[in-house]
Amino acid sequence: MAVYHVLVVHFPIALWLTAYLFIALRTFSDAEIFVRLQKSIWPLILLGSLAGAVAYILGLQIYPWSAITQSPLGRNHIMLATWTLSYWTVMGILGFRLRRHLFDGAQKWITFTVGSIGALVVVITGTLGGSLTGTPSLVTKSLSYVGWNVYTTFYVPTWMLVVFALGAILLVALGYIGRKYPD
Amino acid sequence: MRRTYLAVSVAIFASLLVAAWVTNDTGVKVNDPENNIFIPEELTTTLQVKASYDEENIYFRYRWPVDRPSIFHDVLVYRDGVWEREKGEEIGPSENFLNEDRVAMMIDDGSVPLFSRYGGYITIGDRLSTFTGAPEGGEERTKYLPETRSDPNNFDTVVPQSELDTLREAGYFIDLWQWRSSRSNPIGLGDDGLVAEERSGDQGTGPYYTNWDNELDQPRFMFDPQVTGQNSLNFDDVVAGNYNFDDVYYLSDQTAIAFDPNFEWKNGDTIPRRMLRDTQGSRADVVQPTASRWEDGYWDVTLQRKLDTGNVLDDKIFRDKGSYDLAFSVFKNASTMRWHYVSLPMSLGLETDAQLVAQKFTGENPGWEQDWTEVKMFYPGQISWGRLTDPNLHPGAEGIAQGVPVAYRHSEEQLALYGVEVEFADAIYNQWLWTLFLSLLLIVAMGININLLMIRREH
Numbered sequence: 001m002a003v004y005h006v007l008v009v010h011f012p013i014a015l016w017l018t019a020y021l022f023i024a025l026r027t028f029s030d031a032e033i034f035v036r037l038q039k040s041i042w043p044l045i046l047l048g049s050l051a052g053a054v055a056y057i058l059g060l061q062i063y064p065w066s067a068i069t070q071s072p073l074g075r076n077h078i079m080l081a082t083w084t085l086s087y088w089t090v091m092g093i094l095g096f097r098l099r100r101h102l103f104d105g106a107q108k109w110i111t112f113t114v115g116s117i118g119a120l121v122v123v124i125t126g127t128l129g130g131s132l133t134g135t136p137s138l139v140t141k142s143l144s145y146v147g148w149n150v151y152t153t154f155y156v157p158t159w160m161l162v163v164f165a166l167g168a169i170l171l172v173a174l175g176y177i178g179r180k181y182p183d
Numbered sequence: 184m185r186r187t188y189l190a191v192s193v194a195i196f197a198s199l200l201v202a203a204w205v206t207n208d209t210g211v212k213v214n215d216p217e218n219n220i221f222i223p224e225e226l227t228t229t230l231q232v233k234a235s236y237d238e239e240n241i242y243f244r245y246r247w248p249v250d251r252p253s254i255f256h257d258v259l260v261y262r263d264g265v266w267e268r269e270k271g272e273e274i275g276p277s278e279n280f281l282n283e284d285r286v287a288m289m290i291d292d293g294s295v296p297l298f299s300r301y302g303g304y305i306t307i308g309d310r311l312s313t314f315t316g317a318p319e320g321g322e323e324r325t326k327y328l329p330e331t332r333s334d335p336n337n338f339d340t341v342v343p344q345s346e347l348d349t350l351r352e353a354g355y356f357i358d359l360w361q362w363r364s365s366r367s368n369p370i371g372l373g374d375d376g377l378v379a380e381e382r383s384g385d386q387g388t389g390p391y392y393t394n395w396d397n398e399l400d401q402p403r404f405m406f407d408p409q410v411t412g413q414n415s416l417n418f419d420d421v422v423a424g425n426y427n428f429d430d431v432y433y434l435s436d437q438t439a440i441a442f443d444p445n446f447e448w449k450n451g452d453t454i455p456r457r458m459l460r461d462t463q464g465s466r467a468d469v470v471q472p473t474a475s476r477w478e479d480g481y482w483d484v485t486l487q488r489k490l491d492t493g494n495v496l497d498d499k500i501f502r503d504k505g506s507y508d509l510a511f512s513v514f515k516n517a518s519t520m521r522w523h524y525v526s527l528p529m530s531l532g533l534e535t536d537a538q539l540v541a542q543k544f545t546g547e548n549p550g551w552e553q554d555w556t557e558v559k560m561f562y563p564g565q566i567s568w569g570r571l572t573d574p575n576l577h578p579g580a581e582g583i584a585q586g587v588p589v590a591y592r593h594s595e596e597q598l599a600l601y602g603v604e605v606e607f608a609d610a611i612y613n614q615w616l617w618t619l620f621l622s623l624l625l626i627v628a629m630g631i632n633i634n635l636l637m638i639r640r641e642h
Contacts, residue, residue, distance in 0.1 A: 066576065069615075070612075071577075071578050082623060087626050090627065090629070090630035093634075094634055097634060098637050101638065107637055110633070117200070147205065152600050153604060153615050154208070156203050157211070158210060158614070160203060160210075165621055167195060168625045171195060174195075179635045182184070
């Protein structure tokens with residue numbers, strides 16, 4: 001199953017990173033071609049999510065769950081793959097709902113920031129997959145220079161989990177409170 | 184105003200990601216002596232090795248960094264009329280420096296096929312002593328080789344003696360040389376042992392025995408004051424590291440006399456609990472050219488043995504141009520049991536291509552002109568062979584079944600980190616699952632937030 005995971009996983013990576021490229025181009029330019037390309041962003045993202053879901057399911061078939069979740073690198077790859085898939089799916093839904101408004105005025109910087117985080121997560125997920133198959137890249141090593149050795153499981157302490165939960169509630173609350181204000 | 188809310192929301196989201204990054208890998212890995220868990224501050228170290236041989240003997244020279252040498256093992260201390268045993272902690276380092284420093288080397292000649300690929304990992308069986316959950320009491324559960332058990336993952340399933348004998352005659356054992364800073368070094372000896380159905384000494388007698396008379400409940404020997412100028416050591420000085428190689432700090436035939444219970448002993452008087460002696464039989468094969476010394480932050484130890492000891496059931500026989508496999512371990516920071524640093528297997532060639540090449544010399548002693556071979560050593564944690572070969576516990580089990588060497592997939596640093604993670608496997612798994620779930624929640628919340636706050640201005 002590993003070979004099929006590796007085969008399929010190229011599709012979401014290519015689609016999501018292409019979408020990010022279009023987001024970046026549109027953020028920094030109002031040229032007509034980039035305005036046209038902007039229309040393809042959400043389809044690219046959601047196609048990527050579809051391919052990503054297939055790759056995700058295939059990936060989970062490679063090793064028994066009990067084995068892969070005993071491996072720090074395995075856990076990390078699952079964690080990052082879950083983030084990537086969910087993050088870009090959320091981005092795709094936003095793209096579908098907001099369309100061109102993603103790039104209205106200063107909002108384009110929000111879109112660009114959120115998109116950049118997504119691109120970063122894709123790259124880390126990919127490099128963890130490479131490490132898992134025995135081909136660590138410079139990205140793997142670079143992560144340790146900025147505080148995360150990928151051969152240790154990524155998890156946060158319990159108090160941080162509480163902060164996460166509170167943060168999620170706060171974000172939703174800010175959304176509902178903020179939307180009462182006019183544009 | 185909505186944009187301000189949106190910007191603040193994105194800032195909160197990004198801040199939470201940064202906070203997660205900063206607090207990652209904290210809050211779980213806490214030492215737990217009750218469950219035999221103590222994580223060393225230093226997970227890797229380096230051993231330097233050289234090897235030389237002549238027509239008769241082979242020599243290995245080892246050098247490794249140690250901040251403070253530990254030259255005592257357990258001792259007997261006089262307190263209020265009673266001699267009490269003081270020994271180092273088994274779990275983690277000894278605060279009183281009562282665990283000796285050591286170096287050990289496993290040797291195989293190809294008779295144990297898995298050894299060249301997985302080294303000492305194959306000897307780590309079912310719940311060995313000081314592993315979390317190891318049965319308490321009884322005799323020490325030592326290393327053993329998989330084929331010596333009908334179920335390699337069950338310590339108690341030793342195959343019949345006739346089968347053990349057949350395995351031994353086929354060379355299915357690992358030769359094990361040891362050097363101990365307290366229990367062999369002072370009289371210039373090493374210790375020759377092996378790992379087969381257990382880790383044990385070769386036939387014969389070892390370099391030490393216990394200095395304790397069970398019937399009289401007192402030491403059997405004390406220092407000879409005429410030779411050493413003292414009847415005993417002082418415990419405070421032992422703990423403070425005030426004895427060095429110029430002092431007589433060990434008991435042997437040359438430095439000890441029979442214990443005198445009528446001597447006016449005072450509190451704090453200390454006598455080593457081990458009496459050193461000449462080794463005999465096959466166990467006497469590994470010796471030192473001279474007693475080793477710690478200097479400038481390094482132990483520098485040389486062990487020698489005959490190329491062919493004639494003891495084919497205990498020793499791996501070295502031959503000119505021969506190829507062998509080695510794995511090393513060193514003990515430092517006054518630690519014992521499994522709190523050591525180990526190496527991956529490496530090849531040895533006697534004037535033939537290998538990771539460590541033994542150079543042939545003529546004359547009385549090796550010149551040691553060759554460069555050191557650096558060996559990365561790592562804390563192994565609690566990784567057993569049963570875990571490594573179980574496809575439900577180790578994603579690489581299939582690779583092991585296919586014979587993929589450990590060094591092909593894992594570095595020493597990686598193995599040290601994995602060894603630590605296994606010690607907290609359940610706790611980390613639970614924390615990881617919660618992190619996964621709540622981070623997912625956070626991503627969805629951010630999506631809802633943006634969807635609510637982004638302005639849809641019609642042009």
